[in-house]
Amino acid sequence: MRALLIPLALAGFCQAAQAGEISSAYTDLDSKKDCVTYAQAAEGDGDWANLVCSGYRGYPVLIGYDDARESVYYGFPSDDMTPVWESFTAFNGSGPKVEWRIEANGDVAIPFAAIHRRSVSDPQDEKKSTDVLVVAKVAQPEDHQGCTVGLVLATGNPQANDQARKLADEKAKTFVCGKDKREVIGDVPPFGRVDN
Numbered sequence: 001m002r003a004l005l006i007p008l009a010l011a012g013f014c015q016a017a018q019a020g021e022i023s024s025a026y027t028d029l030d031s032k033k034d035c036v037t038y039a040q041a042a043e044g045d046g047d048w049a050n051l052v053c054s055g056y057r058g059y060p061v062l063i064g065y066d067d068a069r070e071s072v073y074y075g076f077p078s079d080d081m082t083p084v085w086e087s088f089t090a091f092n093g094s095g096p097k098v099e100w101r102i103e104a105n106g107d108v109a110i111p112f113a114a115i116h117r118r119s120v121s122d123p124q125d126e127k128k129s130t131d132v133l134v135v136a137k138v139a140q141p142e143d144h145q146g147c148t149v150g151l152v153l154a155t156g157n158p159q160a161n162d163q164a165r166k167l168a169d170e171k172a173k174t175f176v177c178g179k180d181k182r183e184v185i186g187d188v189p190p191f192g193r194v195d196n
Contacts, residue, residue, distance in 0.1 A: 020103040022169055025111070027056050027098050031063060038081065050081070056100045056111050059138060063094070070094050074114040075139030075146045083139075084178070085194040086148050088132075091121040100138070101168045111138045113168035115161075117154060120189045131155045132188050133164040137172045147177035148193070153186025160186075 028034060035053035048066040055061040055074065062083055064071040068091040073083035095117035102111050114136045122128035131154040139146030150167045154160040163185050171183065178195060 020105045022101060022103050024165070025056055025100045025102055027054070027100065029053055029061060029094060029096055029098050029116075035061075035063065052081075055098065055114075056102075057109075059100075059111055061098065061114075068092075070118075072116060072118075072134070072136070073139070073146050074098070074100075074116075074136050075111075076141045076144055077139065077146070078144045084147060087191070088118065088120045089190040089192060090123050092118050094118050099165075101165065101172070103173075110140070113149065113172035114138055115164045115168055130189055133160055135164050135168045135172065137175050137177065145177045147175070148182055148191070149175045149180075150183035150185065151188045151191055153188050157186055 031051060031053065035051040037049050037051050040049040041047060046067070048064075051063045051065070053061040053063060059075050062073040062077055062081070064073070064083070064085060069087045070093055071083070071085045071087040072094055077083045097117070099115040100111040101113040101115065102109050116134050116136070118132050118134050120130045120132060122130065133152040133154050134148055135150040135152065136148050137146055149171050150164075152160050152164045152167065157163075167183055167185070178193075182191075
């Protein structure tokens with residue numbers, strides 16, 4: 001019996017290795033240090049700016065800022081550098097760390113999802129805010145498809161990181177941007193998408 005279990009265990013290990021090992025890597029995101037502004041409002045044209053920032057091993061992070069709100073895009077945008085706007089309705093800002101979910105096959109490691117904490121203000125009380133983990137599909141160089149896959153309430157939720165990783169691992173690779181519905185875990189503030 002024992003001799004039979006070893007080959008079965010090895011077969012299961014080989015299948016898992018072929019499917020790719022999934023792990024996390026972390027990068028810093030400080031708009032003052034890690035980003036370059038490539039477009040911004042002229043005087044009298046509002047308060048907006050577009051920044052490109054360093055991400056994971058050549059994968060950029062793009063931040064669209066408009067009136068104290070941020071839309072963040074992970075990976076390679078289309079040639080015109082204008083990703084779809086996705087953000088919370090209320091004032092919000094992104095956290096200083098990005099968690100990248102990476103699938104490794106041999107020597108090739110590809111980030112397929114990003115998990116990023118956002119702080120969203122309470123329109124009724126400036127001193128209050130809600131933290132949300134945004135789970136996003138990372139746009140690859142060949143398809144430029146990046147978008148928000150899900151939102152996980154982080155404030156008061158000790159399981160938030162695990163829930164976000166599970167969501168990233170199960171949904172991000174096959175998620176169809178602009179078609180599939182985002183998954184929401186917890187009572188998160190309103191969030192929307194504006195297609196170009």
